[in-house]
Structures are given as structure tokens and as C-alpha cells.
Amino acid sequence: MTQLDTARAADEAAAALRRPVRRIRVAGVFVLTLAAVVVLAGVHLTQGTSTVGAGDLVKLVFGQGTDNTANVLIASRLPRLLAGVLVGIALGFAGAGLQSLARNPLASPDTLGVNAGAYLAVVTVAALGIQLPVLPAGGVAFTGGLAAAVLVLALSAGGTTGPTRLILAGSAVAMALGGVTTTLMLLYREETVGTFAWSAGTLVQTDLNAVSQMAPLVAIGIIGSLILAGKLDILALGDDTASVLGVHVRRVRVIITLLTVLLSAAAVTVTGPVGFVGLVAPVLVRLIAPLVPGLLRHRVLLPLSGLAGILVVLLSDVVLRAALGGQAGVEIPTGIMTMMVGAIVLVWLARRYRDSGPSRSPGGAGGGLRSRRTFLLATAVLLVLLVTFAVFAMLAGDAFLRTGDIVNWANNRSGRVITYVLDARFPRVLAAILSGAALAIAGAVVQAVCRNPLAEPGILGITGGAGVGAVATLVLAPAAGIWLLSGVAAVGALATFALVYLVSWRGGLSSDRLVLIGVGVSSAATAVITLMIVATDPWNISLAMTWLSGSTYGRTLPQVLPVTLALLVLTPVMLHARRELDLLALDDDVPRVLGVRLERTRLVMLLCAALMTAAAVSAIGVVGFVGLVAPHAARALVGGSHARILPVAALLGAVLVSISDSLGRTLIAPAQIPAGLLTAMIGAPYFVYLLWRTRLPVSR
CATH class of the missing domain: 1.10.3470.10 (ABC transporter involved in vitamin B12 uptake, BtuC)
Structure with a gap:
């Protein structure tokens, strides 16, 4: 305060x-x-x-x-x-x-x-x-x-x-x-x-x-x-x-x-x-x-x-x-x-x-300016890391394969066992990469709109709303197809977003109020998910763990289609609004002076973030911290321009979830640790570091 x-x-x-x-x-x-x-x-x-x-x-x-x-x-x-x-x-x-x-x-x-x-x-x-x-x-x-x-x-x-x-x-x-x-x-x-x-x-x-x-x-x-x-x-x-x-x-x-x-x-x-x-x-x-x-x-x-x-x-x-x-x-x-x-x-x-002022810092603050060479170098390194970890994810698991097996599989020359294993792993690897990228992009947009580098879709309740929709579909219609599941998850995310946005509006949109109300709604969403599972099937704990912890287990290619479409359709929209995002990250006055329709831009960007989050949740469940850590790390690497933040954050998010999913499938194989748990354990220390580094009030 x-x-x-x-x-x-x-x-x-x-x-x-x-x-x-x-x-x-x-x-x-x-x-x-x-x-x-x-x-x-x-x-x-x-x-x-x-x-x-x-x-x-x-x-x-x-x-x-x-x-x-x-x-x-x-x-x-x-x-x-x-x-x-x-x-x-x-x-x-x-x-x-x-x-x-x-x-x-x-x-x-x-x-x-x-x-x-x-x-x-x-x-x-x-x-x-x-x-x-x-x-x-x-x-x-x-x-x-x-x-x-x-x-x-x-x-x-x-x-x-x-x-x-x-x-x-x-x-x-x-x-x-x-x-x-x-x-x-x-x-x-x-x-x-x-x-x-x-x-x-x-x-x-x-x-x-x-x-x-x-x-x-x-x-x-x-x-x-x-x-x-x-x-x-x-x-x-x-x-x-x-x-x-x-x-x-x-x-x-x-x-x-x-x-x-x-x-x-x-x-x-x-x-x-x-x-x-x-x-x-x-x-x-x-x-x-x-x-x-x-x-x-x-x-x-x-x-x-x-x-x-x-x-x-x-x-x-x-x-x-x-x-x-x-x-x-x-x-x-x-x-x-x-x-x-x-x-x-x-x-x-x-x-x-009201906004607590000193506890906030602009979403683009602290990034400074980076050269184009730095941006290209960071992008190239992250692409190499992503390809490396994607290959490792295809090879690793309860049975380790060789790179030659992937080449033979891609050319339809692999044996029955290798084909079965890689056919099962490929959708999981793809789901992890695409969902990580989607959550990171959504997080970067949310941070810019809220002007708070510590915000993310999960904290705003969007992830929880999508989780409620997905779990409700699984509980009420276990045989539902992926499009119905994704559609209900999207409705849940949008409904939650609308609730948070409307309740936060009080003569204008307060960034701090938006975050606090989002946390409250997210807690309610977690309670609703737990209630649905315990009330309908109290012994089906694995269902709760899958959606509340985030997992790629059992994913198929059709289940990856919604997040793929979301990335293809919504990413260009967000990139097109990169200048507006840069201005939103500063304050309310500058965008208005420069002709930006502040509330409409906020609403459209948050809607895109909500849809992107819903698509990711329908693919891998509730995964936290990706939308928080990846944009912040991207800002530290390439500066405060969203033309650079968005692609770099997407690569970082894809790498983070891919690593978490691979480690979760290999560390204690044949048992598995959900990817969302590992992202929480990886992302939380970084978040704690951010809070510790800025624990004193920041003058604005």
C-alpha cells in the first residue's frame, strides 16, 4: 500500500x-x-x-x-x-x-x-x-x-x-x-x-x-x-x-x-x-x-x-x-x-x-535496451536448445532409444516396438512444446496489461477457469471428444476472465485489484475442481492429479490440435499489437496521448491470453509458473520490446515445459512425475528470487 x-x-x-x-x-x-x-x-x-x-x-x-x-x-x-x-x-x-x-x-x-x-x-x-x-x-x-x-x-x-x-x-x-x-x-x-x-x-x-x-x-x-x-x-x-x-x-x-x-x-x-x-x-x-x-x-x-x-x-x-x-x-x-x-x-x-503503487513495477521495466545482435543470438541459442531437448524427449523415457531410431521412425522404417514407443511419445513432446509456448505468450501479455512482472494467467484465475471447464467435461461426459473438452475449457477460461475483469472494474481497471481478485477467483476454481472430483468419484484421485498438476500422459495428436490452432491464430494478433503492449506496460496516460484505445486494447489482449491459456490447459492440464518465469527471463535477455519478448518467451516456455516433461518421464521411470509439478519446482525458486531482489519498495 x-x-x-x-x-x-x-x-x-x-x-x-x-x-x-x-x-x-x-x-x-x-x-x-x-x-x-x-x-x-x-x-x-x-x-x-x-x-x-x-x-x-x-x-x-x-x-x-x-x-x-x-x-x-x-x-x-x-x-x-x-x-x-x-x-x-x-x-x-x-x-x-x-x-x-x-x-x-x-x-x-x-x-x-x-x-x-x-x-x-x-x-x-x-x-x-x-x-x-x-x-x-x-x-x-x-x-x-x-x-x-x-x-x-x-x-x-x-x-x-x-x-x-x-x-x-x-x-x-x-x-x-x-x-x-x-x-x-x-x-x-x-x-x-x-x-x-x-x-x-x-x-x-x-x-x-x-x-x-x-x-x-x-x-x-x-x-x-x-x-x-x-x-x-x-x-x-x-x-x-x-x-x-x-x-x-x-x-x-x-x-x-x-x-x-x-x-x-x-x-x-x-x-x-x-x-x-x-x-x-x-x-x-x-x-x-x-x-x-x-x-x-x-x-x-x-x-x-x-x-x-x-x-x-x-x-x-x-x-x-x-x-x-x-x-x-x-x-x-x-x-x-x-x-x-x-x-x-x-x-x-x-x-x-487502490493500486499499491510501490509494490508494482511496469511490465517492461528493468529490461533496458538490447541490440538486434543480442536478440538474434538469444533466439538462435534457444532454438538449438529447443531442438536438442525435443530430440532428448523423444529418446528418453522408461526405455531409452537412439537417434537412428527416430530417423527410421520418421521414414517409416522402424520396427513395431520402436514405432509404438515413438508414436506414443511424439504427441506428448509436441503437447509440451506447444503448451509451454502458449502459456509463455499469454503470460507476457498479461504482465504487460497488468504492468506487473509478477502476474500470470494462473494468478489471474484464467488457468483455474479452464481447469474447471475441462474437469467438468471429464466428470459429466467421460467419452467427450477433444473439441468438446477444449471448447468447454475455453468457455470456462473466458467466463472466469470476464468475472475477474468485471469485478475488478471500479471506475477504471486497477492492475493490483485485478491481480488480487484473480487470486481469489483462482482459489475458488481450485475448490470447485476438488469438489467436482470428490463429489462424483472420490476414489479417482489420478483424475484430480492429472489436471491439477499438469501432465502429458496419454496425449494424442488430435488433443494437440486446439493449442496448435490457438498459436497459429492468436500469436499474429498479439504480435500485431506489440506497440500497444509496449505502451500499456508504461502507464495509462502515454497510451491515451498516443491514440491507443486503452480499455479496448486491454480487453482484446486479455481475451487472447485467456483463449491461449484455455487451449494449453485442454492439452496438458493446469501448469503454473511458465507464464510468469518465461516472459520475465525473456525481458532480461532481449529488453522491453514486445516484438522481441513474445517470440523469445515462447521459446523459453517451450524449453521449460519440454525439460520438465522429459525429466518427469525419466527420473523415476517407469513411474512419472507430472510436468506441472516440475515446472512449479523449477519456476518457484526463480519467482522467489524475483521477489527477494525487489523486496524493498520500488520508487516510480
Whole structure:
């Protein structure tokens, strides 16, 4: 956010501290919230897969119930309820603490990568075949979550540089950690069985063991946070002011970070990462704060956020089972519902913010001018690398071939076995190359339009929308042809793009707002994909992995046609608009002065990027970071002119996906690692490097 926004936030915090606490009103809010929690808990206990209803539970309270009712209550429903209460209060406290720590209302265990880090640590231990008791597993989750949070806070300068940078840093780190987690789940399926549903946050519990062992840790986190509530009030005034008033700022920040990560790790240990509760709960409290003076005092804000967290979790679980039946509560993770709610809240918060200015830099900035010789040399080298890696991709796999085999195959002189192998590999190699080029070109256009070199089609939700369309087609019409699949994916991408664009429009198109809303919509798309798969075929995990991780497995030449046509038709359109893209990457005023129809050009370019992304997704699934890394690397190689960026980015994207696909097919052959996971693991460190290099505000 800008210095003006920071000053305004400090003034608002100071005003909140000066307002007298209306004890009766505050007490009334607590009483109403507690009453809502009790009512929801009662409804929650009446739901389940058995026939035990409200009447049976009432009889049990008065000593007239049956043994069956008592067994159902103790063995299934009570553990689920207590898990929801524990997770809700832990994430509510953690979210409020992290938002105060970063002075950013978009901070939460999700946006800071805490849940992703904790989940990776737990899955890593499971993959190694180590069976840990609940308490040591919580320690492992704490270590992973703390490492992720420290990294994200470091990359975003503590979160104080603005919401866009914080969200981008958290999304990148979470995506990279998610790629490693998914890889481990694919490589060690037996050891990590059941973790896919758990990864979205499920309240299913077989006993009270996990809840009882994590409860003391949650209590420590809550008590510690309340002890520091007064210091958090002072810290909200700014580090300098807090230091003058005697607060040891660094010490308070470290302790709050440790406490919030402890709370988040405890929640992950019990139920897996339940999405966005830590974001939504404090927001609910802040919404009513103007009506009740004193709610923003941390001794009130923290516990009320905890109660709001319980409400969010229990209400999501109640609605899920009420709408889809008791069995859905077993098969469909509650975290999917909270993620959808959280995505809506993230979008709503994003609409309230203007561009954060210092956290952005023009898409063409930093590239400088390069000579024509440099451009030609870079293009020639990349072409050689692309041909080399394409040949390697044809040769490599579970069975290595020779170059002579390719020559014989091309001349129809190869044997039956060689022909079969190369006939299967060629579409995969072609799909990887063409999809990589398409994603890179789309990414370059998105970065220019957003004037943000850290944006990409995936972050804007376009990739997620295409994935929703593709998975919906596979789920509802498994025998659908490639053209129907590609068409629905394109519709999904365009619909998502239209939603993001229209919601982002607020008297003009704000680049930061576009990115933030895109992230929220992308999260919702991921939740929808997971819901469709789990609800229709909960055991078909390979389908989810294929589309969410990006894979060329089983591709045929007809499946490559849509992305080929997209490249042939849309690339010339984007190249024709290269001058407009150069101008868009500067600011809004220069293009208007030079006669560029700003909004129409933006709309057309983003439409082309959406269609290009949809074609790539229909060919290889959801692949991240290609549209981010390739354009940025191209800009560093050949400068800021899009006449050069677009072709070089296309070559870089093709090389990146081709390498990832080849390595995924050979490293652990005959098993395979999806190309999207490797691109995430290759691209994420580069993205982290970009964020680290520009972690201080950039003057414009």
C-alpha cells in the first residue's frame, strides 16, 4: 500500500485505541456470538450418516437414550464437533494475529503459506514411512509452517509493502510447496493414502485423540496471544511509535509469529489445512467494529475472531451436510466450503483497495535496451536448445532409444516396438512444446496489461477457469471428444476472465485489484475442481492429479490440435499489437496521448491470453509458473520490446515445459512425475528470487 494508506491505517488504529470500550455492547456481541455457536453446535450434532436424530439426542440428555445413540455421539459426532471448534478458534486467533503483525487485512495462514508449509512437512514424514504420534506430528507441522511464514514475510517486507506483494509471495510459496507435496503423494501413494481429501481440510475424526493432544497447544497459543494483546494495540500505531512507547517491536513480532504458526500447525495436525478461515473470521469482526466501539482492541478482537472462526467452520460443515447429505460430510472435505467462502471475502477485500503503487513495477521495466545482435543470438541459442531437448524427449523415457531410431521412425522404417514407443511419445513432446509456448505468450501479455512482472494467467484465475471447464467435461461426459473438452475449457477460461475483469472494474481497471481478485477467483476454481472430483468419484484421485498438476500422459495428436490452432491464430494478433503492449506496460496516460484505445486494447489482449491459456490447459492440464518465469527471463535477455519478448518467451516456455516433461518421464521411470509439478519446482525458486531482489519498495 502507499505511504498515504499506511499513514491512514495508523491514524485509524490510533482512533480505535482512543475510542472508549462500550462494555455492554461488547458483552452483547460476545453473548450473541456464543449463542450462535451453541445453536450451530446443536444442529451439527444432529447430522451424520446414521439415523440418530435430534429426538434421540434429547432423550440421551435426560437419561433415556439407547447405547447406539451414545456410541454414535461419542465415536463420531462429538469428535467431529470438537475438531471443528478447535480448528475454528485456532485459525481465528491465528488470522487476527497475522493480520495485526503484517498490518494487512489479507494476511492469514493461507496467504502466508503457513498451511502449505505445515501440510508439506506432515506429508513428507508420512512419505518416509514414519508413523508419528499426534504431538510429534504437530511439531513437524509447526516447523514446516514456520519456515513458510518466515519466507513469505521476508519476501513481502513483513507484509507492509501492500496486499498485492503479500498475496503474490504467499501464492508462489504455497504453489511451490504444493508441487512438492503432490509429487510426494504420487511417488508414495500407499504411504500417503487418504491425504488428498485431508489436504482440503476434513473434520472426519475416529476418536478424540488428536483433539485432546492438540488442545493444550492451542490453549498456549491463545493465552500467549492474549497476553500480548496490549502490545499489539500499540504496534498497530507503527514500529517507530511503538518503540517510543517502550514496546520491543522485534521481540513482539517474533513471538506473535511463533504463536500464530503454533495455532495453525495444531489445526493442520487435527484436520489438514482448512482454507481461509483465518482470513474470514477477523474480517467478520472488523465488519461490525464500526457499530461497536472497542471491538478492534486486541483483547476483544482476538477472542471474538476465534469465536467467528468456530462459526465459519461449523456453519460450512452444517451447510455441506444439509445440502448434500450426511455421507457428503465423510467424502467431501469441509475445507472446500471454507475455501469458497474465503475466496469471496478475498475478492470483496480486493475491491476496496487502490493500486499499491510501490509494490508494482511496469511490465517492461528493468529490461533496458538490447541490440538486434543480442536478440538474434538469444533466439538462435534457444532454438538449438529447443531442438536438442525435443530430440532428448523423444529418446528418453522408461526405455531409452537412439537417434537412428527416430530417423527410421520418421521414414517409416522402424520396427513395431520402436514405432509404438515413438508414436506414443511424439504427441506428448509436441503437447509440451506447444503448451509451454502458449502459456509463455499469454503470460507476457498479461504482465504487460497488468504492468506487473509478477502476474500470470494462473494468478489471474484464467488457468483455474479452464481447469474447471475441462474437469467438468471429464466428470459429466467421460467419452467427450477433444473439441468438446477444449471448447468447454475455453468457455470456462473466458467466463472466469470476464468475472475477474468485471469485478475488478471500479471506475477504471486497477492492475493490483485485478491481480488480487484473480487470486481469489483462482482459489475458488481450485475448490470447485476438488469438489467436482470428490463429489462424483472420490476414489479417482489420478483424475484430480492429472489436471491439477499438469501432465502429458496419454496425449494424442488430435488433443494437440486446439493449442496448435490457438498459436497459429492468436500469436499474429498479439504480435500485431506489440506497440500497444509496449505502451500499456508504461502507464495509462502515454497510451491515451498516443491514440491507443486503452480499455479496448486491454480487453482484446486479455481475451487472447485467456483463449491461449484455455487451449494449453485442454492439452496438458493446469501448469503454473511458465507464464510468469518465461516472459520475465525473456525481458532480461532481449529488453522491453514486445516484438522481441513474445517470440523469445515462447521459446523459453517451450524449453521449460519440454525439460520438465522429459525429466518427469525419466527420473523415476517407469513411474512419472507430472510436468506441472516440475515446472512449479523449477519456476518457484526463480519467482522467489524475483521477489527477494525487489523486496524493498520500488520508487516510480
